[in-house]
Amino acid sequence: MGRSLDEDPLTLAIAPPPDETYEQRQIREAAEAEAKRISDEIDEQIRKEREAERRKKKPVKLLLLGQSESGKTATLKNFQLTYARREWYEEKAAWRAVIFLNLVRNVNEILAHLTSEMSDLPFNPEESHEDLLAPRPPRALPRLKFTDKHSILRLRLGPLTSVQEVLEKKIGTASLEPHSTSVNTAAPFEHPSSSGRRGLQEFSINSSNGWKTALDKFRTLRTSPSNTRQENGTAHAGPSITRKVKDSEEEIVEVIASCRDDIKALWEDDLITEMLNRRKVRLEDAPGFFINDTDRIANRDYQPTDDDVIRARLRTLGVQEYRFIFDHGRTMGEEWRLYDVGGTRSSRAAWYPYFDDVDAIIFLAPISPFDEKLAEDRRVNRLEDSYLLWRSVCSCKLLARTQIILFLNKCDLLQAKLQRGVRIRDSVPSFGDRKNDLATATRYFQQHFKEISRNNSPMQRPFYVHLTSVIDTRSTAVTLGAVEESILREHLRRADLM
């Protein structure tokens, strides 16, 4: 084919010579194909690197799952304490009201038992807390001989009833533990019904309830009058409301502080101890137990310590998102988003939308309550509920490639329970004649969770497990270090694969 002289010089330079032989053409075309292959490879490499770069910059999304009271929020607090200290210190003082409420509730629960016992009302220890009026089995033991001291303590501690009401009202719905549910499945997110979907809207990330909002209210109480904002976000005009709220906060502290000695006297009384034992009430193991710290807490100058905040109990409503940017170390500048969810059965339908692009899940399974029932459904054993929930999470197709890290939590309470002589096999018959000690028990539970994961995961997945007591901030910091490493490694590995 003839060429005109004004053709593009590049076209001319790479054009085949006019007298090219068949072999020369073959060699040339092979060389051109090879050059194209290399060029495509380089393009692909560049695309991958860009994608990896983009993915590395994408925040790591981490979901905390598990039944109610499993320790999700406590784990989140540990993350804050370790990696976001500024926010931690900002929030710390706001937990004071929650800790007051926890303490006051401890006392009022004892008083409710005392009142019921003194009035000889029937009681069944197997029933829930609010069933103080339920039928009691025939009395096998002699009556407890309460004295004037107990009547006086009841009278003197009476004001704590209204303190509890005021605090509950201030903190809002999150301060109330549910004692029933219409949901009778462990994983309502598996088959979301139309009503379930309606539920999703109610429970999407929200700023109108949950403990973040509850704490915000208390933060507001502490700001100066000029900064004070009312709940609707408008600036507050004058100091009168602040003074009123402040007064009531100070009044609360005043009442609690004036009850200090009586609270201690109540807790240290042998007859009260005997009554609680008979009624199988173990406040020490319940969430938000603070009576042993009455001296410190029932005090006008009380400020919560890190440990107090971790141990404070306020349930999570809906799904709460936390964003934090690592402020030190290899991951400095990285953004992580943690999602803390409500764990009661009726809250679980709201989890599903968050499964979509989550990088990793920390699943908390408390193993100490192997002989306890769910607060929201007294027919369901807590460990059994965790097994069911774990199976549903492992088998979820949307999570097939998601890294799941299991925390077998509340090991401290498990150890205490076993030391008291509570036998696992009485509640878990398959435990059989194994040794009733911590090492054997944790190995046994761990194996069970591992088998569920192996038998139900849509594709093979590694089994990551940690034995934890997340109220122990030191050991939890070490665990979280390992978790962080492992999640990041997986995050980057995926970025490289893309």
Ligand SMILES: Nc1nc2c(ncn2[C@@H]2O[C@H](COP(=O)(O)OP(=O)(O)OP(=O)(O)O)[C@@H](O)[C@H]2O)c(=O)[nH]1
């Ligand atoms: N002794 C002990 N207490 C724990 C442990 N983990 C959590 N707790 C306490 O148990 C209570 C419940 O923990 P949370 O973190 O509020 O539970 P959650 O899973 O967020 O519960 P929901 O928000 O209702 O879903 C809190 O008072 C914690 O301090 C643990 O390992 N040992």
Ligand SMILES: [Mg+2]
């Ligand atoms: Mg929570």
